[in-house]
Amino acid sequence: MSASIIAIDAMGGDYGPCCIVPASLSCLAEYSSLHLVLVGQTPLIEEIIARYPGVDRQRLHVEHASEVIAMDERPAQALRGKPDSSMRVALELVRNGRAQACVSAGNTGALMALSRYVLKTLPGIDRPAMMAAVPTMAGHCHLLDLGANVDCSAEHLYQFAVMGAVAAETLGTVQPRVALLNVGTEDIKGNQQVKLASNLLQQAAGLNYIGFVEGDGLYRGDADVVVCDGFVGNILLKSSEGLASMISSRIEALFSQSIGSRMIGALALPVLRRLRTELAPAQYNGASFLGLQGIVVKSHGSAAGEGFQSAIRRALIEVRENLPQRLHGRLEHLLL
Template sequence: MSAPIIAVDAMGGDYGPRCIVPASLDCLSEYPSLHLILVGQASHLERYLDSHQGVDRSRLSIVDAPEVIGMDELPSLALRGKPQSSMRLALEQVRDGRANACVSAGNTGALMALARHVLKTLPGIDRPAMAAAIPTERNPCLLLDLGANVDCTPDNLCQFAIMGSVAAQVLGTAQPRVALLNVGTEDTKGNQLVKQAAVLLQQVEDLNYQGYIEGDGLFRGEADVIVCDGFVGNVLLKSSEGLARMLSRKGEVLFRRSWLSRLQGALAIPLLRELRAELVPSQYNGAGFLGLQGIVVKSHGGAGREDFQAALRNALRDIEQDLPQQLSRRLQPML
């Protein structure tokens, strides 16, 4: 494979270039073959690059984008009113073959609308779905949708399940177990959306559909792919991230409470560090938009330097796996 190239929306997210530029430079140091295209207001990007001494610019280029899409901006306005936004021009780098992937921490709704408009969906797919790996007691589980599609139809959930299953296979899971997230495992439980989606999934050939799963089953690792609408998925994702941070901070407070607890903490530090490394949300930052004719990775809007670097790593992994082409080839017999 030729050297991978990632187009980065350098103006997106809560922190913009002051976080994204150093994260990008860190990733260039980590991957000697990687090339990055920083898309944003060139004067701002140059200023942040100048603040990092000894930067090797041979694998880094800048595309000037005078417009920025706000985090609270309506997707329709972003789609029609800002043709020179950093997000749109970053996506166009992928469309025009100048980059293999796009990474943005910007407005999710705008990124969804622009990605569908600029890159188009794969044949047979109505809507892309945001998918990310969630840590469990066993192997990470692919959860989708994570917020790109708040309102879904049963057909949407069925397509998400098929895409998630294929993506899990591409990423190394043979015969991935697929489940629908629900308020119970009995056939009588759930709303009409989930019940109708279940009927469709039972009819899909070559899909290892397991039925319903509850939220605690996700973290026990009872499925490899879990499907839900974007409203539920986003609430679950944010809740799990908040819980992981709370447990980490609670542990630190408890082990500082007295000299005895500090002694116990010192003995437990190696295990705590290992647990934190497995659960820290930044390690799992970066949700891929499955179903597009190109690779797009959405970073958390509040992502810090290490978090955004994780999103870049996920984009690089999808490039190496040639994910859109693999999805397109394997989806057709199942749709």
């Protein structure tokens, strides 16, 4: 298997290098074909690496970057004011061919702005979109956009649907069912943008468009790709994460209320642990920036080590599947 080289923004996220570097080293040990470039403040990164003996330094390189983009920093400031940020240097490694993908847990707005500036979009794509897998009753569904584009036209939603379908197919779903998220499944429901986007998708040859789905249909697994604007998508994703956390806490509280409930809880513990593992946000962490001339995966800023490893694994899959090139080859036949 050929080597896959991934650049890691080691300074991003809520926890920074103390979380990202160990998670990266774990992935390096897990995949023998993986090569990593850790980008950031060299002395700090090397100090953390030194705590882990046996690291294969033949597959690990540290690239110095003197600046760090704060999680609350304005994208314009990150774009113009920090030319040597770890995020920008990691993206430039992809642009210059020294890496095949970039993974960052940093500022989402800054990462999108820098990705568009450094890597550019694929021909025919106006805006990149963030796509991630969410668990459903049938397995998982690819949801986009997750916050990169708050205001979207019908044409943008159409482009997101095309990119999501091609990406889902590339990642293993045969003839993925594509749907638009809406307040109802009837044709008369929804705002003007959603209705116009539906008309465009109905005319798209080679796209398995099935119409509208509501929020509950997403979790039933009624579609393989669900499309919405970034405002709705981000709220839906964050609400889902909060709901899952609340249900988990409520179940634990119920099973600890009395001796009887604790006994029942002990019997149910193996099933509950399995369910928690299957639905854990860490298992699905890693949103792809679709539509760029390069691979960029955004990890949740608050993701711990296991979650960041999931983001690296997603980038590794996209590198192996050569996702941007496959997208480019299919998009010219599907875009209007």
